[in-house]
Amino acid sequence: MPERLADMLLDLWTPLIILWITLPPCIYMAPMNQSQILMSGSPLELNRLSEEQRILNRSKRGWVWNQMFVLEEFSGPEPILVGRLHTDLDPGSKKIKYILSGDGAGTIFQINDITGDIHAIKRLDREEKAEYTLTAQAVDWETNKPLEPPSEFIIKVQDINDNAPEFLNGPYHATVPEMSILGTSVTNVTATDADDPVYGNSAKLVYSILEGQPYFSIEPETAIIKTALPNMDREAKEEYLVVIQAKDMGGHSGGLSGTTTLTVTLTDVNDNPPKFAQSLYHFSVPEDVVLGTAIGRVKANDQDIGENAQSSYDIIDGDGTALFEITSDTQAQDGVIRLRKPLDFETKKSYTLKVEAANVYIDPRFSSRGPFKDTATVKIVVEDADEPPVFSSPTYLLEVHENAALNSVIGQVTARDPDITSSPIRFSIDRHTDLERQFNINADDGKITLATPLDRELSVWHNITIIATEIRNHSQISRVPVAIKVLDVNDNAPEFASEYEAFLCENGKPGQVIQTVSAMDKDDPKNGHYFLYSLLPEMVNNPNFTIKKNEDNSLSILAKHNGFNRQKQEVYLLPIIISDSGNPPLSSTSTLTIRVCGCSSDGVVQSCNVEAYVLPIGLSMGALIAILACIILLLVIVVLFVTLRRHKNEPLIIKDDEDVRENIIRYDDEGGGEEDTEAFDIATLQNPDGINGFLPPLLTPIFMVTHRTS
Structure with a gap:
């Protein structure tokens, strides 16, 4: 404490001594009119000047201070003298009265109205208010008349080092990548000091680290924090606490200081390769496991975090590369081994895989450390399971002729139990696929037989499903599709493709084609259809018509002569025999109807009936x-x-002795349904008091419907 007190006194007295040394030149360099107020003052020196010294100075044409100083935080038993006001007009007769007004006049600063001495009556704080502007005036004591115009001056509060530096934004947090080089910038911190930065060193700050060496350093003036050790490892230590001090007075002894904390976190870089927890993994799996099922998991640990720890897994070698695959689980950071193809315990009972884990993201700065990957061995043992029967083929295709005999064997399916303890197999047909029960199967040997006749023209394909069941375990079943194709036999004779009707013009020419016909056959021969056409034997020498086979497998009918007369014969029937090329060939007879018609000169048919001949020719x-x-x-x-x-000849008036009722119905053209119809009793119209037995024009009915009843 004594040392600090001495430093404070030194800081306070230094500017006052300098002011005292430079005071005499100021006195002589600023001569003023005698009529102006003399304002003198300084922090301490002027307080100690004797009255004689002030009179001596005043006799030298007078001088004036437009600023006064008072130390902040100064306290004592008596008010502190700030300065004195005096005017050259004061002969010392004490008839002059001094008045002070302005900032703090009367509350902070008090003036002796006779002597002009100004005292500070309160403790001042520069950080609260740095200066005060006041006005001084000299008036006649008796008349209160101003002796000269008011004069304005400033009292400045002189700073002392009474405020310690503060870190307003602390505590601080910062990050820096691990393995950074020496001198890598981390962050910078800033402290503030409420003291006057212009006067002295009260606000001149110097920074230092109290805690955090030897890992970090700080630049004393800029407060930039840097790494002091190279290659700090996050995996060894991730977080550091640094205590930072800011000291005023340029860091000299006696200055005030403030501290804050900085938490520095090392961020991760990929400087560690993955490493399998064990070099050998063992897994077992039943042979009937479903494809895609997870067999097991392997994990390579990585000391890094985040994406730097992500690894991809692959199977790089082994005898099960075709049956197994491995995928990367990014959430659990492990590899999942799954089944790709079916297993068979009876074929192979174990497999060995070599798996690899490699980092996904590589930092080239650390690639020289070696490959960022690791390998492990995986052994998978296949366990025996009761498997369903296995057919000799995944599908079967059978062919049968449509004229096959009932109960004839059309094909066979076979299946076996793949287990070591083989079980006998029974076969059956899924009747949902054979609703008409056209096929049967031998339960023991799987031979399929025909149960009902087949017709290719009705259905070419029959698709059924065969079921194989283990006798020892009925829950073990398998199914296989069987497609049965019905082969064609020549069991349908050809016939006309449609109902043909030919027309023959009376004025036709010999050799003219009357009609072209084609044939069809429901059968489907392998080499396609080829038809033979002929006339009945008794019609071979037909004098009227002949036939000609065309290259497109059709037939043309031609007229042998002209001069046909429909009055003589209107219709001709021409039987035609059609034969196919099957083995044996089939044939049928189709009759073509030929009508004789009247035609125009250009051969257009106009009429084909006999009655038409009575009409004018050419109509x-x-x-x-x-x-x-x-x-x-x-x-x-x-x-x-x-x-x-x-209707006109019927009388309008009806005899009285006849029981006749007539309803007159009036129809409105606009239409309104049943409301448009109004019925009247005709007896009302016959009233002698009425309209004299005739209908007026307005009641004349548009339409009359008469109903007679006896």
Whole structure:
């Protein structure tokens, strides 16, 4: 404490001594009018000047200070003298009164109105207010009249080192990659000091590290923190606590200081390869496990974290590379071994794999350390399981002719139990695939027989499913699809492709093609259809028609002569024999109907009936239709005329002795349903008091319907 007190006194007295040395030149360099107020003052020196010294200075044409100083935080038993106001107009008769106004006048600063001495009556804080602006005035004591204009001056609060540095944003956190080189910048911190940065060294800060060596260092003036050791390893230590000090007074003794903490975290880099927890893994799996099932997991540990610890797994060698695969689980960071193809205990009972784990992301700075990968051996033992029967083929294709005999064998399926303790097999047909029960199977040997006749023309394919079941364990079953193709036999005779009807013109020419016909056959020969056409033996020498086979397997019918007359014979029937090329060949007889018709000069058929001959020659079909329409229209007109004449001759007034009722129905053109119809009793109209037996024009019915009842 004594040493610190001495430093504070030295800091306080140094500027005052300098001010005292430089004071005399200021006195003589600033002569003022005698009528102005003399304002003198300094922190301490002027307080010690005697009255004689001040009078001596004033006799030299006067001088003025426009600033006064007072030390902050100064406290004592008496108010501190800041300075004195004096005017050259004061002859010492004490008839002058000094008045002080402005910032803090009367509350902080107090003036002796006779002597002009200004005292600070309160403890001042520069950080709260650094300066005060006041106004001084000299007035006549008796009249209070101003002796001269008011004069403004400033009292400055002089700083002392009473504020320690502060880290306003602490505590701090920063990161730096592990394995960084020496001198890598980490962060920088800043402290603030409320003291005056212009006056003295009260706010001049110097930074240092109190805790955190030898890992980090700090630049004293800029507070930049750097690594002090190279290649710090996160895996050895991840977090460091650094205590930082800021000291004012340029770091000299006696200065005030403040501290803060900085937590430095080393971020990870990929500087470690993956390493399998064990060099050999053992797994066992049943032979009937489902494809894609996880067999086991292997894990390579990595001291790094995040993406630097991610590894990909591969099978690089072994006798099971085709049956197994390994995938990487990014969440658990391990490798999952799965089954790709079915296992067979009876074929091979164990497999050996060599798996590798390699980092996904490689940092080239550390590639020289060696490959970032590791390998391990995996042994997989296959366990025996009760397996279902296995068919000799995954599918079967059978062929059978459609004329095959019932109960004949059309094919056979075979299956076996793959287990060492082989079980006998029984075969059956899934009847959901053979609803008509067209096939049977021998339960012991799997021979398929025909149960009902087949017809290729109805169904070419039959798809059934055969079931194989172990006798010792009925839960072990297998299924296999069997496709049965029905082969064609020549069991259908050919016939006309459609119902043909030929037309022959009376004015036709000899050799003219009357009709071209084609044939069809429901059978499906391997080499396609080839038809033979012929006439009945008794029609070979037919005088009217002949036939000609075309290259496209069709047949043309030709006329042998002209001059056909439909009045003589209207229709001709021509039987044609059609034979196929099957073995044995089949044939049928189809009859072609040929009608004799009247045709135009260019061969267009106009009429094929005998009655047409009574019509004028050359009359077109359109003209005939028009004439027929006119005749029908005339008949309708005649009927309407006769009907109207008959209604006109009937009397309107009906005899009284007849029990007759007539309803008059009025129809409204706008239409309103049943409401548009109003019925009236005809007896009302016959009232002698009424309308004299006739209908007025407004009640004349548009349409009359009469109902007679006896």
